[in-house]
Amino acid sequence: MKSSIYKEDYSFQQLLSASWDIFTQKFGIILIIxxxxxxxxxxxxxxxxxxxxxxGITSMFLLVLISIIAWGISMLSNxxxxxxxxxxxxxxxxxxxxxxxxxxxRWQPAIxxxxxxxxxxxxxxxxxxxxxxVFAVYWSFALYSVxxxxxxxxxxxxxxxxxxxxxxxxxxxxxxxxxxIILVPVVLLLITMTAAAASLRLNEGMLExxxxxxxxxxxxxxxxxxxxxxxxxxxLNYESSMKRKSHTAKGQKLSDERLVEEQVVL
Numbered sequence: 001m002k003s004s005i006y007k008e009d010y011s012f013q014q015l016l017s018a019s020w021d022i023f024t025q026k027f028g029i030i031l032i033i034x035x036x037x038x039x040x041x042x043x044x045x046x047x048x049x050x051x052x053x054x055x056g057i058t059s060m061f062l063l064v065l066i067s068i069i070a071w072g073i074s075m076l077s078n079x080x081x082x083x084x085x086x087x088x089x090x091x092x093x094x095x096x097x098x099x100x101x102x103x104x105x106r107w108q109p110a111i112x113x114x115x116x117x118x119x120x121x122x123x124x125x126x127x128x129x130x131x132x133x134v135f136a137v138y139w140s141f142a143l144y145s146v147x148x149x150x151x152x153x154x155x156x157x158x159x160x161x162x163x164x165x166x167x168x169x170x171x172x173x174x175x176x177x178x179x180x181i182i183l184v185p186v187v188l189l190l191i192t193m194t195a196a197a198a199s200l201r202l203n204e205g206m207l208e209x210x211x212x213x214x215x216x217x218x219x220x221x222x223x224x225x226x227x228x229x230x231x232x233x234x235x236l237n238y239e240s241s242m243k244r245k246s247h248t249a250k251g252q253k254l255s256d257e258r259l260v261e262e263q264v265v266l
Contacts, residue, residue, distance in 0.1 A: 005089050005233065006240040012174055015237065019230040022088055032096055033084060034225045037077040072111055075143075078228055079103035079110055082147045085232045102147075109152035110143055116153055117142055137172050138164050144235040163238050171234070178230050182223045189219060 005018060023030060080096075080103040087094040094102075117139050125132030141160035145151045151159045164171050 005237050009241050010233075010237045012177060015174070015230065015233055016178075018237075019226065019233045022085055022233070023226050023229050026084075026088065029084065029096060030081065030225055030229065031222070033080050033099060034077050034221060036096075036100070037073050037075075037080075072107075075110055075114070076100065076103050076107060078143060079106055079147045081225070081228055082144050082232050085229060086148055086236060089236060106147045106150070109156070110146045113142055113146050113152055113156045117157060120157075133172075134168070137168055137175070140164070140171065140175070140231070141235045141238075144232060148235070149239070163235060163242050165238075165242060167238065171238075174234065178227055182227055186220060186223060 010018065080099040083102045084094060084096075084099040087099075121132055121136055121139070124135055138161040139157050141163050142156050145156040145159040145163070149156075149159055
């Protein structure tokens with residue numbers, strides 16, 4: 001599926017449409033990619049909740065360590081999804097195995113880059129909220145800069161900032177819009193499920209309660225995966241736009257230099 005995503009700047013409607021097309025056409029594969037890493041990560045997290053770890057320093061350290069492991073595992077799905085979605089737009093669709101193989105090669109740079117970003121954003125949010133929001137948007141493509149542009153560390157953050165460029169307001173607005181689209185059904189679902197769960201607790205319907213919890217988790221993961229697809233599509237479109245503008249600027253510079261040289265000769 002060769003797309004015009006690399007040839008023109010997409011509007012929000014076009015971005016949403018392209019994301020929806022990929023999401024619906026490749027829904028089964030996207031779910032497999034998601035759950036191959038999300039299920040182990042969630043299993044680890046849920047297991048930790050049931051452990052009688054206490055409140056000591058050792059217990060807290062263990063909780064943090066296990067949480068980091070779960071976070072690292074879940075990151076694999078985002079990396080694999082980035083490679084898979086890009087391959088669809090490149091008309092060279094790869095297998096799930098290839099997607100995870102490529103993700104594993106960029107896993108370590110992705111983890112270190114994410115940690116660096118967190119260390120830089122936390123002080124920004126603590127000191128002043130606005131700088132934190134500004135840089136969070138600028139660096140929101142950091143993971144895809146690591147995976148698809150093969151940057152890492154500060155270079156990945158700088159590349160992400162370059163991709164956003166002077167369109168910070170658009171990116172921020174798009175994130176708000178897509179989150180609203182996702183949050184509305186989630187909130188309605190949570191209200192319904194919470195009411196049902198409260199009723200089941202009163203009636204001791206533990207099996208049904210477990211089914212509701214699992215259902216909410218799955219639906220939440222599916223909606224989150226759509227946001228991830230949208231973010232990847234946005235990155236691909238804006239990156240190609242950045243490259244086109246850079247190429248045009250270089251061409252104009254060379255043209256100007258040649259014109260100056262010709263004038264000097266005359």
